[in-house]
Amino acid sequence: DQQVKQNSPSLSVQEGRISILNCDYTNSMFDYFLWYKKYPAEGPTFLISISSIKDKNEDGRFTVFLNKSAKHLSLHIVPSQPGDSAVYFCAASAGDMRFGAGTRLTVKP
Amino acid sequence: NAGVTQTPKFQVLKTGQSMTLQCAQDMNHEYMSWYRQDPGMGLRLIHYSVGAGITDQGEVPNGYNVSRSTTEDFPLRLLSAAPSQTSVYFCASSYLQGSYNEQFFGPGTRLTVL
Numbered sequence: 001d002q003q004v005k006q007n008s009p010s011l012s013v014q015e016g017r018i019s020i021l022n023c024d025y026t027n028s029m030f031d032y033f034l035w036y037k038k039y040p041a042e043g044p045t046f047l048i049s050i051s052s053i054k055d056k057n058e059d060g061r062f063t064v065f066l067n068k069s070a071k072h073l074s075l076h077i078v079p080s081q082p083g084d085s086a087v088y089f090c091a092a093s094a095g096d097m098r099f100g101a102g103t104r105l106t107v108k109p
Numbered sequence: 110n111a112g113v114t115q116t117p118k119f120q121v122l123k124t125g126q127s128m129t130l131q132c133a134q135d136m137n138h139e140y141m142s143w144y145r146q147d148p149g150m151g152l153r154l155i156h157y158s159v160g161a162g163i164t165d166q167g168e169v170p171n172g173y174n175v176s177r178s179t180t181e182d183f184p185l186r187l188l189s190a191a192p193s194q195t196s197v198y199f200c201a202s203s204y205l206q207g208s209y210n211e212q213f214f215g216p217g218t219r220l221t222v223l
Contacts, residue, residue: 043214
């Protein structure tokens with residue numbers, strides 16, 4: 001029972017353009033949402049988060065949008081850089097954290 | 110601070126063998142957890158601990174044991190390894206359990222069970 005879903009296993013964008021990574025969830029009890037970034041042979045690292053009482057949170061080039069009615073969140077990276085190439089995990093929490101399967105982002109120079 | 114450390118980085122076991130994956134953190138975090146990462150499945154919670162002496166099961170606890178004798182250490186034991194336990198294992202910690210706590214992850218242990 002995957003409560004957090006990332007339906008796109010991979011995404012490729014050109015350097016300087018926008019990257020949009022999507023995530024859907026099913027559990028309406030989730031009250032906090034996070035994005036983690038993972039490079040090969042390393043553990044995931046926290047990127048950005050959003051509380052369920054907000055619909056947008058911005059941190060530099062990264063913005064997370066939350067649409068509670070659609071149970072959907074997205075991560076926007078503008079402008080995308082080659083160093084952003086990694087696997088991005090969406091996570092949602094109602095105490096314990098549930099993760100999506102990840103989206104591999106490739107930013108081409 | 111070393112953060113969250115895990116040993117070993119790689120391990121190959123035969124079916125039926127037992128072993129312990131080590132995890133330690135030096136951030137004085139109360140909450141520690143173990144996840145496994147499998148292709149197409151994301152990270153799934155195995156066991157977690159909200160403090161020394163307290164542990165509980167996550168989504169996929171079968172075949173694993175944990176203990177938490179100190180705040181710093183949270184070892185994961187495989188009692189009788191099975192090929193289905195081939196995975197990458199991540200230990201994580203956060204200041205407290207609860208939604209508003211970012212988790213810090215270790216570098217992972219890649220386990221292969223033959």
